[in-house]
Amino acid sequence: MLSQVLDAALVASEAAHVELPVPAWTIGAGIMAFFVLLMFATIAFTSVGQRHSAVEEQADPHRQHPNKHDHGQAARH
Known part of the structure; x- marks a missing residue:
């Protein structure tokens, strides 16, 4: 059978x-x-992220899921 x-x-x-x-x-x-x-496509678009200066994110205490990156600044207003 094996054979x-x-x-x-x-x-x-x-x-x-x-x-x-x-x-x-x-x-x-x-x-x-x-x-x-x-x-080459990646190299061609490397400057896209540096066209404008970075804008500071506004801390919004009314967001349902606020990010934790404001380091407590939203509570100080």
């Missing part, structure tokens, strides 16, 4: 071999080119 299972596994492994439509290195080069494109 039948092993024979079936051998036949299945031989039948499952599929040739790639392109060489493997072209798939890797395409993935590398995609990530290089993403890197």
Whole structure:
């Protein structure tokens, strides 16, 4: 019985071999080119966050879930 299972596994492994439509290195080069494109897009937009000066956040005591970053300034007003 074990030999039948092993024979079936051998036949299945031989039948499952599929040739790639392109060489493997072209798939890797395409993935590398995609990530290089993403890197250039990231570099192109690095200055977007520095166009305007930072604005101080107003502490609003009426918010339902106030952030805890005002360090108690909302209670002092």
